[in-house]
Each structure stands twice: as C-alpha cells, then as structure tokens.
Amino acid sequence: MNKQELEIIKQKAIQEHIPIIMDETLEVIKTYVMKEQPKTILEIGTAVGYSAICFSELIKEDGYIDTIEREEEKIKEAKENFIKVGVQDKINLYEGDAVDILPTLNKKYDMVFIDAAKGKYTFFLNQALRMLNPNGIIFADNILYKGYVMSDYNKHKQRTAVRNLREYIKEVTENQELETQILEVGDGLAISKKVM
Ligand code: SAH
Ligand code: MG
Secondary structure: OOHHHHHHHHHHHHHOOOOOOOHHHHHHHHHHHHHHOOOEEEEEOOOOOHHHHHHHOOOOOOOEEEEEEOOHHHHHHHHHHHHHHOOOOOEEEEEOOHHHHHHHOOOOEEEEEEOOOHHHHHHHHHHHHHHEEEEEEEEEEOOOHHHOOOOOOOOHHHHHHHHHHHHHHHHHHHOOOEEEEEEOOOOOEEEEEEOO
C-alpha cells in the first residue's frame, strides 16, 4: 500500500468536491474492520476508490472487495488509483448502475458499505440483506443527510432522498435480525449488525 499516493488521491478528491468518506466515519468503520476482520466486503458507490482502498489494507490476506460505480470517469479514475496504490488484486470494480448489478450478484459478504444514491437506500438494504453472512454488518453513510432526515425538512429536490433515508432507518430499526445504531459522525452513519 502506497500511503503517499493514497494521500494524493484523497486531496485531489476533496479539491474536486467528490464526496469521499469523512475521516471520523472512516475511523469508526476501520475500528470495526480491524477487530472483526471481514473477508468479503461489498461497497455500493466507489467514486474514485478512496474508501475501498482504505478498507483493502485492513482485510484478511485472502479477502477481497467488490465495489460498484456507474459514472464512466470515476470508474476510470478508480481503476487507475487501485493500480497506483497497488491494491488492484484485492478490489473488483463492477461498472454500471447498482440497481441493475446488485440483483445479478449471488455472493456472500461479511460487510456491506452503502454510499451511493440516497433515494435508493432501501433497495440497497434489501439487496445487502440477501447477501449478508450471519454476523455480518451493514454500514450506511450519509444517513442523516445534513440534518434533513431528523428535521421536518421536506423540500424540493432532496425530498425523495430524505423520504428514502427515513424509510431505511425505519426498516433497519424494525428488522428483528438486525441490531442497529445510528451515529452522528460525519454525515450520519447507520450501523446494522446481523444477529440472527
Ligand atoms: N465510497 C466513496 C464515495 C462514494 S460517492 C468514498 O468514500 O471514497 C457516491 C458515488 O456513488 C458516486 O461516485 C456516484 O456516481 C455513485 N453512485 C450513486 N448512485 C449509484 C448507483 N445507483 N449505482 C452505482 N453508483 C452510484
Ligand atoms: Mg458518503
């Protein structure tokens, strides 16, 4: 793992306003990954590969990450970044819309990281649950969406997203197979552990 390259990738993403995982959110997930050592990770929303790279250095030797991205330019950059940092053997990039790709996957994952279109979170959740191993965990980033989710905000273009994020929280909270925590780190992080 080339740490210097990783820092350059991070700074470039910040400069270009690509919404990469926030430091404090990353710390929470890293702590979990170091402790539980997931072997297989599914990430929905690669962007330029920053979070996938960060996770890849922590997983088991024979582990791997599948990550999904739909924007051509990001896909190209992510692939270049994986090579630059030297983690290309640990990360599979699925190119296309996660809404189309997820139903075609039939694998088992120890951890899922949901970090893509907010209006699709409940769809992603159901796909994640279908492929989650016992004792697996699902992290959903941006779950509080700048505070909109917990306020009475329901305006304009964020409306569908806010509605879906609220529905996500409801579903994970009511699901008997999951133990869920909602943390106010970063833009909000939902952590749902499969306990059945
Ligand atoms: N996980 C990344 C940041 C992801 S930003 C990191 O922390 O480094 C969200 C990304 O999800 C964007 O690049 C966007 O293009 C992608 N995305 C959003 N909706 C998607 C969908 N339905 N299918 C695939 N990719 C999607
Ligand atoms: Mg995010």
